[in-house]
Amino acid sequence: MAEDSSLSGGAPMHRGPYISMITNRTMNLLIRAAMLFMVGVFLALVLNLLQVQRNVTLFPPDVISSIFSSAWWLPPCCGTAAALIGLLYPCMDRRLGEPHKLKREWSNVMRCVAVFVGINHASAKVDFVNNVQLSLTLAALSVGLWWTFDRSRSGFGLGVIIAILATLATQLLVYNGVFQYTSPDFLYIRSWLPCIFFAGVITVGNIGRQLALYEYKVSQEKTHQD
Amino acid sequence: MTVRERLRQNISAAFYRHGLLCASYPVPIILFTSASILTCCYPLLKLPLPGTGPVEFTTGVRDYSTPSHESQGDLSERPDWYRGPPVAYIQQVLVKAAVSPWDNSLVPVDVFRSPLGRVFSVLEEIRNHVYTDRSLEALCLQVTDLLPGLRRMQAVLPEHGCLLVSPGNYWQNRRDLFDADPDLLKTVHQHEPKGLHTSATLKDLLFGVPGKQTGVNLYSKKRVVTYTITIALSSYDARFVASLRARLKQLHPSANCTLREDHMVHVHFKEEIGIAELIPLVTTYIILFAYIYFSTRKIDMVKSKWGLALAAVVTVLSSLLMSVGLCTLFGLTPTLNGGEIFPYLVVVIGLENVLVLTKSVVSTPVDLEVKLRIAQGLSNESWSIMKNMATELCIILIGYFTFVPAIQEFCLFAVVGLVSDFFLQMFFFTTVLSIDIRRMELADLNRRLPAEAGMPPPKPGPLRPRETPPPPRPSPHTITLQAPAFRNLRLPKRLRVVYFLARTRLAQRIIMVGTVIWIGILVYTDPAGLRTFLAAQVSEQSPLGEAGLPPHLGVAPVFPGGDPTSTLSGLPAPEPTPLPENQSQGHRAAHPEVAPVSSPQITWGPEDEELWRRLSFRHWPSLFSYYNITLAKRYISILPVIPVTLHLSPQEAIDTRHPQDTHHAPPPIPIPGGGWTGISRETCFAGAHARMVAALGLFAGVVLVLLLFCLYRVLCPRNYGQNGVPHGRRRRGDLPCDEYGYSPPISEISPLLLRGHSMDIECLASDGMLLASCCLVGHIRVWDAQTGDCLTVIPNNGGCWEHRDGWDHISACEAESLLGADFREPGGGAVGGQDVDIFPIRRRTTPARPALFGDQPDLTPLIDTNFGLSPPSQALSSSGFDFGGLVEKAYQEHEPSPTLAFPPSPPASQQRRRSLGDQPVLPPELPPQNNGDWDSSVWAMELRGNLIATGRSSGKLELWDAVEGSLRCSNEDGVSGITALAFLNNRIVAARLNGSLDFFTVEITKPLGLLQYRGRGSLPPSPCYSSEDVISCQLTRSVQCAHQKPITVLKAAAGRVVTGSQDHTVRVYRLEDSCCLFTLQGHSGGITAIYIDQTMVLASGGQDGTICVWDVLTGSRVSHVYGHRGDVTSLVCTTSCIISSGLDDLICIWDRSTGIKLYSIQQEVGCGASLGVISESLLVTGGQGCVSFWDLNYGDLLQTVYLGQSSEGQSVRQLLVLDNAAIVCDFGSELSLVYVPSVLEKLD
DSSP states (O other): OHHHHHHSOSSOOOOOHHHHHHHSHHHHHHHHHHHHHHHHHHHHHHHHHHHHOSSOOSSOSOHHHHHTOSOTTHHHHHHHHHHHHHHHHHHHHHHHTOOOOTTOOHHHHHHHHHHHHHHHHHHHHSOOSSHHHHHHHHHHHHHHHHHHHTOOHHHHHHHHHHHHHHHHHHHHHHHTTSOOOSSOOBTTBOTTHHHHHHHHHHHHHHHHHHHHHHHHHHHHHHHHHO | OHHHHHHHHHHHHHHHHHHHHHHHOHHHHHHHHHHHHHHHHGGGGGSOOSSOOOEEEEEESTTOOOOOSSOOTTOTTSOTTOOSOOSOEEEEEEEEEEESSOOTTOOGGGGTHHHHHTHHHHHHHHHHOEETTEEHHHHBOEEOOOOGGGGGGTTTSOOSEEOEEOGGGGGTTOHHHHHHOSOHHHHHHTTSOSSOOOSOOHHHHHHOSOGGGSOOSTTOSSOEEEEEEEEEESSOOHHHHHHHHHHHHHHSOOTTOOOOOSEEEEEEBOOOOOHHHHHHHHHHHHHHHHHHHHHHTTOOSSSOHHHHHHHHHHHHHHHHHHHHHHHHHTTOOOOSOHHHHHHHHHHHHOSHHHHHHHHHHHTSOTTSOHHHHHHHHHHHHHHHHHHHHHHHHHHHHHHHTTOOHHHHHHHHHHHHHHHHHHHHIIIIIHHHHHHHHHHHHHHHHHHHTTTTTTSOOSSOOTTOTTSSOOOSSOOOOOOOOOOHHHHOOOOOHHHHHHHHHHHHTHHHHHHHHHHHHHHHHHHHHOHHHHHHHHHHHHHHHSSGGGTTSOTTSSOGGGSOSSOHHHHHSSSOOSSOOSHHHHHHHHHHHHSOOSOTTOOOOOOOOGGGTTGGGGSOTTHHHHHHHTTTOOOBTOEEEEOOOEEEEEEEOHHHHHHTOOGGGGGSOOOOOOOTTOOHHHHHHHHHHHHHHHHHHHHHHHHHHHHHHHHHHHHHHHHOOSOOOOOSOOOOOOOOOSSOOOTTSOOOOTTSOOOEEEOOOSSOEEEEEEOSSEEEEEETTOOEEEEETTTOOEEEEEOSSTTOOBOSSOEEEEOHHHHHHOOSSSTTOBSOOOOOOSSOOSOOEEEEOOSSOTTTTTTSOOOGGGOOOOGGGSOOHHHHTTTOOOOHHHHHHHHHHTTTSOOTTOOSSSTTGGGOOOOTTOOOOSOOOOOOSSOOOOSSOEEEEEEETTEEEEEETTSOEEEEETTTOOEEEEEOOOOSOEEEEEEETTEEEEEETTSOEEEEEEEEEOSSOOOOOOOOTTSOOOOOOBTTSEEEEEEEEEETTSOSSOEEEEEEETTEEEEEETTSEEEEEETTTOOEEEEEEOOSSOEEEEEEOTTOEEEEEETTSEEEEEETTTTEEEEEEEOOSSOEEEEEEOSSEEEEEETTSEEEEEETTTOOEEEEEEOOTTOOOOEEEEETTEEEEEOBSEEEEEETTTTEEEEEEEOOSSOSSOBOOOEEEOTTSEEEEEETTEEEEEEOHHHHHHHO
């Protein structure tokens, strides 16, 4: 509440070039998409690094290559997906007419991202007895993430749908031999992948909603100007 | 449910008491908390420092056997990593070689050329050594390939075969290459990295001793070359090693060498954090810091924002430390990488509770005492805090039952951390918060004291007179608005960011923090390097007079065969102790001039025993990493060194010379007294090192001081406030207690109850001075809005008027003759039928109070009786009559006459302003007798001037005299019930049930045009309707089908009439000509609320929960927002925001210009939907038996005023804000009048 009120002051806004740029709707959309894209790329790089480096070499020959150890197309794909999802969530909220109300603050978003990274960390680092246990734990964690930070039915539905789609896509990719997992246990992929996807969708959706708060504000302003 | 409620109450009460306790004894509680933190953290001292430094374990050589994989519980001192075979056994052959005796014919290169050349023969010896059938080839660690990235080292490091490194590797272990090498130093140094390097370099790896000790340079004064041949053995064969040792010792005997050979050291390396691994870690930390930043940013309205943020972070951090400490205490050693899980722990524990606490405490009424504020804030949030904590514990418990060891451990830490965090929040943070708030109040008080010296203190001292009985009337009380500094307007966000940057000097702080982090990383990544560096400094610098002396010069005889201190100690100290060297230096000081140009002597001291300790701790990991062997989480065993002493004759040195060696410039001839250049170099180096150490120390000191200062600022306020006065909880007084047993202080605003109605109040109308209310039965009561006295009662069942004064009826002609009497008696009681043209003026016969107006000036001469001259009403409609000037003059002449005799009974009614546009001059009409429609009920009521307009369900419009209670006129044109009324200027607009809209004109005829002013002396004259006026009410226009469906809302302002209907539209009419200007469409539900004010701002809310803001001039929609789930029940605007309340018990505050929701206030279920704005920043809402005052800028609850004791069932449905900042609200069958005097002061 305090956050919201501090975001938008009652004082008259001076519309500098920055504001007017933001006010432009398509411009705003582009900015948001770009930010989400960057977030997606960054998370993809970092999390991929987590997955890749299970056996650590001491002086890695060159760090850069280990960061980009995955295929070149992976980070852009993740970025695009993040941008799409992050734009889709607020849009869906508006269409359904039930705005997301749960604790819309940046600190909460940060918490969500941290938990998401933690889930990835756990999937990469913690030694589980078997894959079923790992998958179940991660599934519980993901649902807990949703419950803690989202709690909207639309968010859950979208998350599940996108997770299923992404898993299917990964299956297809692996089936066609684009890349492969070291120890697949769920057809061709790891069984925890849907959970990770779900958690990622929730996280990115959270970020997108938070970004859309600003957009909402400026679009209102624009209506007023008209 | 009841159990839950009871639990909730108990929790609240407990928190309340706890808050009182914390706020009362801040210092002891903080001391206690700090003590418990320290106690809980004490076990942490036993833990190794978090870092990646290696750990050691020493065993004897004799009874050594490779440890098994299974843990044997017998040896408690055996570390748990000491299992299984090591990666390698390291056997070092330490070679010390010197050309002796030294003569002056030798060139400096001779110092190391021939000694280095001997390495090849020693290597040969080692390689060819065979014990029984074992050779080195069989035992040594076979390596295959260098890492692909190390092509440039291919020539130097062995690429296959035994891992055996020596300086000979520089020349591919070939003597011929060595002999052909013109510049040995260049060969050695060509692989050295440029610039600052902290970890092991190739020179270190090959020489096996720290670079400074090798003696391979041109300016060495010792002229002793030291290097090692390092052999990595994959398996340990005691006999082979022993025979090798014996063989080498036999070949190259070391005279006075008593190095101990009975211990082998196992070195365990922790997990290395590579850069690749660091990236995710850094990412998590960045996220963590962002989280902390965004969280602590929300702390607001406290004295020291940074202090509280620091306290919050300290709370979380120390709770983590406590959790680790407690876990260690109970025998649970952490195996997880602390640095990795730490951010997640912080995120799990979170800062939320702390922020919620702060917010809750800050939003308590400011005028309360600090203790009470803390207690109340705490108990307000108690339930949610407990609920959250229970939920988190549940989740963590679920995590515990995953039976994954790592997760279990994490959960265990998290549980203990949560509990200790809760403890710290309750004790540490609450106390800090109380101190902070007390400081803020003191500062506030100081700031406002000079300005409000004459006023009652807003914050009385500790002994405030709260126990005194409440004054009969609400004492002048202030809603303490915050100090201007905290209330100042919100700047634009960008500006605030800039201010924030400037205020906090963020840039400098970031640079500072960056420096600290950098140093920390440096220390972390290379602690051993720094340690050895410091140790070397200490050992070299300790005797002050030693700098001029070449070290290790001719001290051999002085050295005892073995230093007793070090040989006696069972385990070698981890650091090379400087003690023996000090001794030796002490000895040296005794013989200051021992052969300045003497032959180099090879000495063996205890420091040579474990020379590898002086190497970087990265030495071994980096050596092995070149072969893709990781030492992380594994260990190596280092066997005792084999000492080899080589004495070379000068002739040998000359023989091995390369032809170019002599081309080098001869060294500065060491003249007696010392080689100045060398010494100056050395002292220069030493000075630089000393300066570095001093700078580090200084920096650490500064950081420490800063930290202490911050702590002091946070923990130690200037004044701890009142102490010694024990404040128990207030006894439950007359005022209702809230659910926490907290009674509001008596100095609160106390409402004035207006009793009289027998049924619930249906309609409420006011014009600022008078107040009219109508109950369900149809009784209308008129009250004085100032005093709350009941002036008039208009009962429903006609006949028995309850007049204060008797009136008789006189005819119109009589009225003309009654000039001098009390014509100006306020409140014209004209009861007007529409088409009657006689004057049934009831003249007041004043038997009860004959002296009532005797003191009034005689205004008769002022009255213009010539009606022919009076202008037509239309011409005057804009300005209205103003007799003020006229009356004022007469009144001033009358000034000396006493006013004391004025009776108090209707004291304020005379002072009423005459509302603008009340038209007193109109054709007179004859009102009928008191034939009001008693059967129908009153549906709408308006009050203007002293006329009450009532709309009845039968469709009848009546005008009553507010003071006299007489029916002045009535209109029965319509048959459909009047649902809403608007009374503006001289027009009445009535909305009917059938959707039609009727415009009436009230015409007031001054029958005799006489004026008489009666008022209290000091107040400005305010003429109003005269009881003698004849008032008629004519239907001017009727819009039959204004709306398709019943009109629900009708508002009029600024010459416009706005109607809202169930047919989803809003219509705007012009008041003068009742012409429909706009039909506003935009809602998808019936209109439930409309707001319009003088500035032509129109807002409407509908059943669909939307709120539209319209421009009345153009009819366009300005903004359209979804506000509520369910109907919008009420709408109010200020100049900057729109306030709406809905059926969802939410009050939303929107920015008026942008339509953005600023914030919302969740009210209790079933609260009334009534809203009122007292001033720009003060909102009042009706609730369940109470009204609440809110600060609009921040959405904080300022105060809640309880209306009565039995307040449970009643909710405030209507709420009116009067001009004098009083609030009137209905409260069952009573009316409640609440004064907000401080706002009144603010208003003017």
